[in-house]
Amino acid sequence: MSEQPNELEQLVGKEYQHGFVTDIDSDTLPPGLSEDVIRQISARKQEPEWLLQWRLKAYRHWLTLREPEWAFVNHPPIDYQAVSYYSAPRSKKDGPKSLDEVDPKLLETYKKLGIPLHEQKMLAGVAVDAVFDSVSVATTFKKKLYEAGVIFCSFSEAVRDHEELVKQYLGSVVPAADNYFSALNSAVFTDGSFVYIPKGTRCPMELSTYFRINAKNTGQFERTLIIADAGSHVSYLEGCTAPMRDENQLHAAVVELVALDNATIKYSTVQNWYPGDANGVGGIYNFVTKRGDCRGVNSRISWTQVETGSAITWKYPSCLLRGDNSVGEFYSVAVTGNYQQADTGTKMIHIGKNTRSTIISKGISAGHGQNAYRGLVKIGKTADNARNYTQCDSLLMGDQCGAHTFPYVEARNASAKVEHEATTSKIGEDQLFYCRQRGISKEDAVNMIVNGFCKQVFKELPMEFAVEAQKLMNITLEGTVG
Amino acid sequence: MSLDPVQHYLSEYAGKANAANWLAQQQEQAIGLLRSKGFPTRRMEDWKYTDVQPLLKQSFRFLGKPTASADVDKTLGQIQDLDCYRLIFVNGRFVSGNLPAGTGVSVHSLQQALSANNPLLPSHLNRYTAPGKNPFSDLNTAFMQDGCVMILADKVILDKPLNLVYLSGHQDAPVASCPRNLLLLGKQAQAIVIETYAGADQLDYFTNSVTEICLEQGASLEHYKLQQEGSLACHIGNLQVEQKRDSRLVSHSISLGGKLVRNDIEVRLTEPGAHTVLNGLYMAANSQHVDNHTRIDHLCPHTSSNQTYRGVLSGRARGVFNGKVIVHKDAQKTSAHQSNANLLLSNDAEIDTKPELQIFADDVKCSHGATVGQLDENMLYYLRTRAIPEDLARSLLTFAFAGDVISRIALEPVRRLLQQRVLGQLPDADTIREFIG
Numbered sequence: 016m017s018e019q020p021n022e023l024e025q026l027v028g029k030e031y032q033h034g035f036v037t038d039i040d041s042d043t044l045p046p047g048l049s050e051d052v053i054r055q056i057s058a059r060k061q062e063p064e065w066l067l068q069w070r071l072k073a074y075r076h077w078l079t080l081r082e083p084e085w086a087f088v089n090h091p092p093i094d095y096q097a098v099s100y101y102s103a104p105r106s107k108k109d110g111p112k113s114l115d116e117v118d119p120k121l122l123e124t125y126k127k128l129g130i131p132l133h134e135q136k137m138l139a140g141v142a143v144d145a146v147f148d149s150v151s152v153a154t155t156f157k158k159k160l161y162e163a164g165v166i167f168c169s170f171s172e173a174v175r176d177h178e179e180l181v182k183q184y185l186g187s188v189v190p191a192a193d194n195y196f197s198a199l200n201s202a203v204f205t206d207g208s209f210v211y212i213p214k215g216t217r218c219p220m221e222l223s224t225y226f227r228i229n230a231k232n233t234g235q236f237e238r239t240l241i242i243a244d245a246g247s248h249v250s251y252l253e254g255c256t257a258p259m260r261d262e263n264q265l266h267a268a269v270v271e272l273v274a275l276d277n278a279t280i281k282y283s284t285v286q287n288w289y290p291g292d293a294n295g296v297g298g299i300y301n302f303v304t305k306r307g308d309c310r311g312v313n314s315r316i317s318w319t320q321v322e323t324g325s326a327i328t329w330k331y332p333s334c335l336l337r338g339d340n341s342v343g344e345f346y347s348v349a350v351t352g353n354y355q356q357a358d359t360g361t362k363m364i365h366i367g368k369n370t371r372s373t374i375i376s377k378g379i380s381a382g383h384g385q386n387a388y389r390g391l392v393k394i395g396k397t398a399d400n401a402r403n404y405t406q407c408d409s410l411l412m413g414d415q416c417g418a419h420t421f422p423y424v425e426a427r428n429a430s431a432k433v434e435h436e437a438t439t440s441k442i443g444e445d446q447l448f449y450c451r452q453r454g455i456s457k458e459d460a461v462n463m464i465v466n467g468f469c470k471q472v473f474k475e476l477p478m479e480f481a482v483e484a485q486k487l488m489n490i491t492l493e494g495t496v497g
Numbered sequence: 498m499s500l501d502p503v504q505h506y507l508s509e510y511a512g513k514a515n516a517a518n519w520l521a522q523q524q525e526q527a528i529g530l531l532r533s534k535g536f537p538t539r540r541m542e543d544w545k546y547t548d549v550q551p552l553l554k555q556s557f558r559f560l561g562k563p564t565a566s567a568d569v570d571k572t573l574g575q576i577q578d579l580d581c582y583r584l585i586f587v588n589g590r591f592v593s594g595n596l597p598a599g600t601g602v603s604v605h606s607l608q609q610a611l612s613a614n615n616p617l618l619p620s621h622l623n624r625y626t627a628p629g630k631n632p633f634s635d636l637n638t639a640f641m642q643d644g645c646v647m648i649l650a651d652k653v654i655l656d657k658p659l660n661l662v663y664l665s666g667h668q669d670a671p672v673a674s675c676p677r678n679l680l681l682l683g684k685q686a687q688a689i690v691i692e693t694y695a696g697a698d699q700l701d702y703f704t705n706s707v708t709e710i711c712l713e714q715g716a717s718l719e720h721y722k723l724q725q726e727g728s729l730a731c732h733i734g735n736l737q738v739e740q741k742r743d744s745r746l747v748s749h750s751i752s753l754g755g756k757l758v759r760n761d762i763e764v765r766l767t768e769p770g771a772h773t774v775l776n777g778l779y780m781a782a783n784s785q786h787v788d789n790h791t792r793i794d795h796l797c798p799h800t801s802s803n804q805t806y807r808g809v810l811s812g813r814a815r816g817v818f819n820g821k822v823i824v825h826k827d828a829q830k831t832s833a834h835q836s837n838a839n840l841l842l843s844n845d846a847e848i849d850t851k852p853e854l855q856i857f858a859d860d861v862k863c864s865h866g867a868t869v870g871q872l873d874e875n876m877l878y879y880l881r882t883r884a885i886p887e888d889l890a891r892s893l894l895t896f897a898f899a900g901d902v903i904s905r906i907a908l909e910p911v912r913r914l915l916q917q918r919v920l921g922q923l924p925d926a927d928t929i930r931e932f933i934g
Contacts, residue, residue, distance in 0.1 A: 411859035426869040433869040
């Protein structure tokens with residue numbers, strides 16, 4: 016099928032566009048992990064004693080765990096002692112009061128990525144809590160949110176200013192002992208985002224955070240906690256890019272969502288971390304635990320993700336449907352090229368009555384990429400009239416890639432209705448032929464077909480993300496079908 | 498009773514008479530693997546939903562010599578109006594049968610074939626099961642006593658179906674049997690083979706069967722497995738198939754009986770043009786546990802497979818389905834389709850289904866679907882408006898659901914038998930019989 020392999024290789028081999036390292040002095044702990052390191056992290060962040068104990072408990076549990084091997088990914092063993100667990104940009108010490116005080120080099124980095132903070136303020140109406148390495152350095156639109164009663168701040172601030180809320184909800188969705196990486200995260204997390212939407216409030220704007228990994232050899236351990244109180248509504252956006260480097264970087268984030276009665280949380284992600292070069296060298300290891308708890312009646316949690324980056328993605332945004340009539344949704348596009356590996360999917364745990372869940376997963380594999388969907392739909396005994404619909408489709412480009420599906424369905428209630436369907440194929444020759452016949456170039460035709468394939472997911476993204484995602488898709492897949 | 502299960506089988510093995518030399522070696526290897534690896538636990542992915550502890554807690558005995566068949570009702574495995582060759586085994590030992598004969602047809606019991614030193618046995622027996630992969634297959638290899646060896650020469654067509662009937666049960670002790678079958682079909686050869694498993698209803702026993710099949714170029718096999726074990730029985734069955742160029746396998750696996758049942762079907766499509774069809778039906782009630790695992794390896798281009806499995810679960814029954822389709826590297830133009838539909842009729846029943854696709858080639862068409870649901874309210878309503886009582890309407894619709902698999906059965910006497918069997922599990926069977934005439 017590929018008539019011009021050279022041109023194709025050129026396009027596939029396109030270098031990562033966002034690869035650069037900003038040279039700032041970081042206040043970094045030496046590599047290694049021990050109780051001392053955890054005490055130091057906690058001390059530097061001036062945390063209360065209960066949080067330190069919580070971290071230590073998680074660490075002690077982590078020591079008893081073994082790294083999971085069931086995921087469909089291959090990587091050399093990770094040396095957890097070679098990772099530095101704390102890195103803060105210098106500027107933090109002075110505590111920037113406004114954007115002007117922020118290290119200009121840092122701002123420049125964002126500029127290169129096309130996220131001008133100043134403009135963003137005015138343009139999109141999006142508040143950005145930018146996380147540079149592990150400490151938040153810039154927060155905007157805080158006042159407007161404050162007026163609405165919305166708390167949107169970095170995790171460390173939340174620990175300082177809203178200790179009771181953090182104490183109440185931290186670890187209540189993803190317990191520290193949940194899995195290997197969540198235990199690690201619980202022990203060493205440095206910062207992240209905290210959102211609280213008060214009762215009956217509709218968050219006046221889309222909330223967004225850009226994660227960046229910068230300082231060399233730094234693992235990033237984000238902790239995000241979003242609480243939507245009764246009757247509230249929030250849409251949260253998360254997007255990432257990372258500079259180019261050779262060492263593999265470990266990223267083990269934990270995201271916890273809590274939706275109380277009648278609350279809605281919409282969580283969208285565009286993930287474009289450094290995937291490694293064409294030979295599979297380098298790239299981010301992305302081992303994330305994301306879980307939403309539909310705790311109240313009529314609550315709703317919706318995950319949308321576009322995963323194009325990372326050497327390895329290991330991520331299962333899940334929903335615990337505890338409240339009656341609660342709804343869980345998962346929309347995902349995962350693209351793997353070169354030697355990327357993705358093992359991603361979701362868990363929908365139906366506990367309440369009349370709970371519904373929808374799973375739409377689109378996997379695209381190119382080059383030597385391996386893409387696996389792994390999902391669980393569990394209908395508990397108490398979940399009367401639970402309903403699930405799952406669709407996972409895979410698109411294959413190139414004869415070296417792989418697409419895999421591992422859906423688990425466990426039903427324990429006679430009124431459950433669960434449907435799962437999956438298809439795998441390559442881009443239809445007839446579709447391509449039809450486009451070519453109408454004078455559309457092969458490249459454009461492939462883009463069109465791929466975008467059509469992903470449309471169901473893209474349309475769930477907030478507007479500005481949808482555009483970005485589509486662009487990202489075109490760049491990632493340029494030339495993969497010749 | 499509290500003896501470690503591996504130790505128990507090791508001591509059973511020690512008391513066993515030795516077989517032919519080459520076989521003794523394989524059996525020695527198998528028991529060694531069992532000793533080192535032990536039995537599966539729920540921590541293993543392939544056994545995640547099936548706990549074999551209840552089976553392992555019981556100390557099943559292997560009988561040294563054939564038993565009088567008085568303990569077992571011989572009519573159990575009969576299929577009415579089926580004109581066929583038949584081999585009857587009681588507690589794993591061949592007792593009687595009418596065997597086909599003719600040029601190119603060689604059908605014998607395993608013991609007969611072993612004592613006749615059939616030259617194909619050493620090279621084919623135990624070749625299609627991978628030692629060490631499934632502990633129960635190793636157990637079977639170590640303890641294989643008897644079974645059926647069918648070898649068809651090129652272009653031979655077996656004129657009548659071959660029915661292998663395995664009956665189990667012993668009054669004095671819980672008995673184990675390890676039937677081992679080997680079916681070799683030469684180029685363009687054709688056959689229909691029906692394996693029937695049945696046994697005494699109120700006796701504990703354990704059947705652990707392995708069937709190995711090799712289909713040469715252009716060969717065609719229709720394989721039926723009718724599992725109607727007694728209500729206390731444990732049944733573990735393993736079907737291993739290797740298919741060469743343009744060969745065709747149609748397998749029907751029907752599980753109706755047993756307390757703890759596990760069926761493994763593994764098909765390797767090794768040459769282009771090989772096609773395989775796997776159909777299955779499992780109906781479980783009370784506290785039955787039925788586990789079906791299938792795995793199809795598409796190892797080369799231009800192979801195809803189609804799977805349809807349906808389950809009906811009521812009472813406190815638990816059903817498990819795991820269908821793996823693996824399209825290996827360079828196996829282009831593969832077509833693989835799979836569907837698993839389940840009917841949950843009771844709140845205490847449970848189904849765990851996991852269709853699985855692993856694809857390492859790009860020019861393929863693969864799909865799978867799995868559903869869990871109930872009888873359609875609209876259909877029920879329709880029948881109710883026609884003055885059909887609700888229970889009867891439910892039975893009718895359940896029967897129709899199972900009928901989707903049964904209707905795929907080409908052999909009419911088997912189809913009729915299964916219709917009756919399925920009806921027998923439903924209330925209002927007699928009225929439905931009137932309906933369907």
